[in-house]
Amino acid sequence: MFTNSPTQSITLWDKQIFVKRDDLLDTHFSGNKARKFYHFLVNDFPHIKYIVGSGSAQANSLYSLSVLAKMNGWQLDYYVSHISEQVKSQYTSSTASQTNYAKSLENGANVLAIDWQRQQFSDCEHLDDAIEVLKPQYIERYGDKVLFVPEGGRCEFAKTGLKQLAAEVLEWSKATKQNDVVVFLPSGTGTTAVYLNQQLALLNASNDIKVQVATCCTVGDESYLTAQFSQLVDDVHLHPIILNDGKKYHFGKLYLPLYQLWQEVQQSTGVEFDLLYDPIGLSVLKHHLNNPIFADKTVLYLHQGGLIGNHSMLKRYQRKLAKTNVRKVERG
Numbered sequence: 001m002f003t004n005s006p007t008q009s010i011t012l013w014d015k016q017i018f019v020k021r022d023d024l025l026d027t028h029f030s031g032n033k034a035r036k037f038y039h040f041l042v043n044d045f046p047h048i049k050y051i052v053g054s055g056s057a058q059a060n061s062l063y064s065l066s067v068l069a070k071m072n073g074w075q076l077d078y079y080v081s082h083i084s085e086q087v088k089s090q091y092t093s094s095t096a097s098q099t100n101y102a103k104s105l106e107n108g109a110n111v112l113a114i115d116w117q118r119q120q121f122s123d124c125e126h127l128d129d130a131i132e133v134l135k136p137q138y139i140e141r142y143g144d145k146v147l148f149v150p151e152g153g154r155c156e157f158a159k160t161g162l163k164q165l166a167a168e169v170l171e172w173s174k175a176t177k178q179n180d181v182v183v184f185l186p187s188g189t190g191t192t193a194v195y196l197n198q199q200l201a202l203l204n205a206s207n208d209i210k211v212q213v214a215t216c217c218t219v220g221d222e223s224y225l226t227a228q229f230s231q232l233v234d235d236v237h238l239h240p241i242i243l244n245d246g247k248k249y250h251f252g253k254l255y256l257p258l259y260q261l262w263q264e265v266q267q268s269t270g271v272e273f274d275l276l277y278d279p280i281g282l283s284v285l286k287h288h289l290n291n292p293i294f295a296d297k298t299v300l301y302l303h304q305g306g307l308i309g310n311h312s313m314l315k316r317y318q319r320k321l322a323k324t325n326v327r328k329v330e331r332g
């Protein structure tokens with residue numbers, strides 16, 4: 001369970017690309033979370049009764065944590081900076097069951113917005129700071145029955161699942177005689193990319209095949225991502241290569257050219273990618289496909305799932321497209 005995803009061959013921009021279909025690992029855990037939360041899926045935690053997570057009210061990790069909590073009979077308290085009226089309305093609308101937020105509430109999660117006006121949060125700049133303020137209260141109440149999961153699953157526990165993924169990639173490379181492979185994936189916190197690269201290097205210590213991880217930023221810039229890598233893996237030689245397409249993106253913002261690229265890829269390959277991370281990943285991949293980093297190498301794109309979030313992203317794109325078309329008509 002939660003392992004051995006298939007690898008599929010597609011042709012994109014006249015090049016053969018392999019896609020590791022982690023999106024097919026499980027319907028409840030988007031591929032990325034199936035790997036990062038693998039540790040919690042395959043080990044027993046008899047003393048745990050509560051989990052505390054944080055992030056966005058629309059995040060894949062909220063939904064995956066809510067499923068994990070439900071499976072284990074744990075109570076999930078998930079903190080967010082803010083819950084917009086639009087997100088709240090998803091819970092009561094007819095499409096409710098299709099969003100991460102609504103599905104998580106259905107699973108019994110407590111999604112709690114931090115009340116930034118409260119004195120106890122007055123020195124906090126970020127959500128992480130607020131969690132640090134709340135931690136002692138949880139520990140006082142529940143002792144070692146409570147487990148804290150950092151935003152996006154950015155923690156040591158993620159290594160267990162990424163070691164498994166690294167083993168699968170190496171096994172596939174050996175079985176199919178691919179001797180020089182670049183695994184490409186878009187990063188958020190960078191946890192997946194840096195642990196995958198580290199574990200590939202450790203498992204392949206004899207270096208009988210070359211497998212390198214390359215990634216791009218979707219949150220923050222390259223210095224942010226490098227700092228994230230360093231927090232998890234000290235040795236910079238084990239950090240993935242960071243690529244860009246020459247453009248700056250803001251996480252979660254809509255970019256019509258990226259939407260068009262996403263559509264083009266779906267139409268030509270039949271594979272649905274996620275609409276938050278993958279459009280940037282695909283654009284960076286396209287930009288570099290004929291550069292030395294990818295040319296003459298086997299390219300393995302890691303599909304990290306996240307497709308539940310596509311429902312609300314598609315709605316946002318449709319609204320943006322409608323507005324753009326109205327403006328075009330008005331301009332004549």
Ligand SMILES: Cc1ncc(COP(=O)(O)O)c(C=O)c1O
Nearest residue numbers: 187188189190191192304305306
């Ligand atoms: C679908 C998807 N792709 C990519 C990522 C980025 O993973 P990481 O934060 O480990 O870089 C995430 C993580 O939240 C995700 O859900």
